[in-house]
Amino acid sequence: MAAVRLSRGLRAAANSLSGVSWPVEDGRRVAAVIGGGIVGTAVARQLQLKRPDWRVVLLEKNEALADEQTGHNSGVIHSGVYYTPGSLKARLCLRGNELLYDFCAQQNIPVTRCGKLIVATHEAELPRLQALLERGQANGVPGLELLEGSSAVQAHEPHCAGIAAIHCPSTGIVDYRQVTQALCDDLVARGGHVYMGSRVERIDSKENEGVQLYVAGVSTPLHADYAIGCAGVYSDRLARVTRVDGTSSPDGTWHHLARPPPLPDIVPIRGEYLVLRENKRHLVRGNIYPVPDPTLPFLGVHFTPRMDGSLWLGPNAVPALARQGYSWRDISWPDLWDMVASRGYWRLAWRHRWFGLDEIRRSLDLRAQVRYLQRYIPDIQVDDVQQGPAGVRAQALDKAGQLVEDFVLETVGPNTLHVINAPSPAATSSLAIAEYVVTEAAGRLHWDP
Numbered sequence: 001m002a003a004v005r006l007s008r009g010l011r012a013a014a015n016s017l018s019g020v021s022w023p024v025e026d027g028r029r030v031a032a033v034i035g036g037g038i039v040g041t042a043v044a045r046q047l048q049l050k051r052p053d054w055r056v057v058l059l060e061k062n063e064a065l066a067d068e069q070t071g072h073n074s075g076v077i078h079s080g081v082y083y084t085p086g087s088l089k090a091r092l093c094l095r096g097n098e099l100l101y102d103f104c105a106q107q108n109i110p111v112t113r114c115g116k117l118i119v120a121t122h123e124a125e126l127p128r129l130q131a132l133l134e135r136g137q138a139n140g141v142p143g144l145e146l147l148e149g150s151s152a153v154q155a156h157e158p159h160c161a162g163i164a165a166i167h168c169p170s171t172g173i174v175d176y177r178q179v180t181q182a183l184c185d186d187l188v189a190r191g192g193h194v195y196m197g198s199r200v201e202r203i204d205s206k207e208n209e210g211v212q213l214y215v216a217g218v219s220t221p222l223h224a225d226y227a228i229g230c231a232g233v234y235s236d237r238l239a240r241v242t243r244v245d246g247t248s249s250p251d252g253t254w255h256h257l258a259r260p261p262p263l264p265d266i267v268p269i270r271g272e273y274l275v276l277r278e279n280k281r282h283l284v285r286g287n288i289y290p291v292p293d294p295t296l297p298f299l300g301v302h303f304t305p306r307m308d309g310s311l312w313l314g315p316n317a318v319p320a321l322a323r324q325g326y327s328w329r330d331i332s333w334p335d336l337w338d339m340v341a342s343r344g345y346w347r348l349a350w351r352h353r354w355f356g357l358d359e360i361r362r363s364l365d366l367r368a369q370v371r372y373l374q375r376y377i378p379d380i381q382v383d384d385v386q387q388g389p390a391g392v393r394a395q396a397l398d399k400a401g402q403l404v405e406d407f408v409l410e411t412v413g414p415n416t417l418h419v420i421n422a423p424s425p426a427a428t429s430s431l432a433i434a435e436y437v438v439t440e441a442a443g444r445l446h447w448d449p
Contacts, residue, residue, distance in 0.1 A: 029051075029055070029225040030054065031047055031054055031224060032058075032226070033058045033228045034203075034231055035059075035235075036061075036065040037068060037069055038066060038179060038183070038430045039230045040060075041184050041187065043433070043437050043438065044057075044058040044194075045184075045187040045190070047228070048187055048190045048191060050442075056187065056191075057192070058184070060196050061197070062197070063196050065177075065196075066180040068232055069232050069392060071177050072391030073176045073391060075174055076116075076428070077111070077171060077172040077428050078097065079093075080093035080094040080097060080136070081132060081136035081141055081166070082132070083135075083425075087405070088436070089406055092407065092429040092433055094141065095431075095435075096432035097429075099431035100179070100430070103182070103431060104179065107186075109179060109182060111174045112305070113171075113172040115168060115171055116168040116286060116289060117168075117286065119165045120163055120165065120291050123163070125291040128293075128294070129165075129291050130146075133166050136168070141168065143170060144166060145166070145167040146164070156285070157285055159377050160288060160376055173287075173307055200238065201241065203241065203243065203416060205412065206245045206414075208414075210415055211224050211225070211415055213227065225415065226415045228417050228418070228419070228441060229242070230419045230437075231418075233268055233324070234266075234323060235266060235420050235421070236265060236266040236420060242412040242416050244414075264408065264420060265338075266394050266396055266420075267396075268319075268323045268335065268393070269298075269392065269393045269395050270319070270320035270393075271314060271316060271392075272314055272318065272387075272390045273388035273389055273390065274369065275385065276312075277386065280379075280380065281311050284377065288377070297317070297355075297403050301315065312389075313385060314369075315391065318359050319339070320392050321335070321336055322336070323394075326389075327390065343401070347401025348402075350401075366382060366387075394422075407419070407429075409440055411444045416445075417440065417445060419437060
């Protein structure tokens with residue numbers, strides 16, 4: 001069965017399913033996964049793998065899978081260097097890196113293990129570089145090597161101006177849209193169902209009665225036994241429109257509507273790329289990253305080769321004026337209101353006001369962005385680059401304005417689980433996140449063994 005849109009005919013069929021299992025009445029349990037990015041698709045596939053006796057349904061609001069964060073991803077397969085040892089990000093990135101390479105090999109998806117250099121350009125960065133190396137080693141990242149001196153750096157990247165670097169050989173690149181499609185194909189081949197153009201506007205979760213999914217354009221709610229939200233940049237909104245009819249569970253694993261969980265705010269951050277012109281692509285061989293500044297909320301601009309042969313330079317980090325705001329012209333007043341109404345956002349913006357203003361300046365001034373890039377590749381000139389694509393990062397903030405660094409799962413109701421925070425390296429970690437989410441859902445939602 002191919003993935004389909006809820007067309008008029010299918011919508012009409014769905015309307016007749018009120019109060020019974022959907023999409024079929026054969027006594028099998030139905031689990032709905034909401035969100036067709038790489039994480040949602042991987043979760044749906046993993047759930048169908050683990051529960052072949054169930055019907056797994058993937059609902060995606062757009063007309064294509066991987067159309068938002070996944071489709072605008074840089075394509076990097078991360079190694080797991082940056083993340084706090086023992087955190088979900090560290091564990092799932094390392095596991096996900098391995099699973100992703102294996103899956104791509106099984107599915108004949110092209111992958112390039114081009115490696116990555118994390119480059120120090122001045123002496124003050126060397127202690128941070130050493131600390132980063134120790135963190136990566138603590139996380140178990142394979143093959144890390146400290147390159148000392150400019151000649152050692154230039155043996156890997158001849159045009160790079162670094163004085164030292166960490167070489168990460170397990171970093172690679174892939175087309176995440178292609179990975180998502182392969183995950184979808186495998187889900188469908190195993191009996192899963194995928195529906196495009198199906199925006200879930202509300203979820204009602206009732207003890208012993210499953211969930212009712214209210215889909216835009218479908219007059220009658222659709223029934224499932226369980227629901228897992230993987231809505232990316234809309235994950236907080238989907239969690240907040242999950243209504244619970246019942247009382248708190250004795251073990252505290254789910255919440256009554258009158259006492260909703262303290263969900264973080266999702267703030268959209270746009271990352272804009274430049275593209276290096278074809279005649280200058282020889283200047284960069286693999287991924288080149290800066291040494292991150294621990295006082296700043298993002299990694300900084302880097303150099304990223306792509307599977308199509310192009311080379312992206314970026315991203316920066318500027319406020320997106322819509323949750324799907326890929327340029328300064330994209331404005332959504334409801335999304336903008338959510339952002340300005342967030343105390344956490346204003347605290348973050350004030351704390352990092354000079355960094356934020358500099359990012360906006362470099363967004364609007366190409367020459368300023370190129371001067372930043374020249375710290376690493378001095379031979380790049382303004383005429384060598386052109387404006388490229390942009391992506392939007394769904395970043396969770398707490399009320400104090402601190403970035404929520406780790407992946408977050410929230411149980412809302414007796415049979416609904418939401419993935420609230422899954423920023424980078426979620427694409428790399430997607431298969432491992434899927435394993436974790438399905439295991440957590442089984443425990444939290446008390447699935448039968």
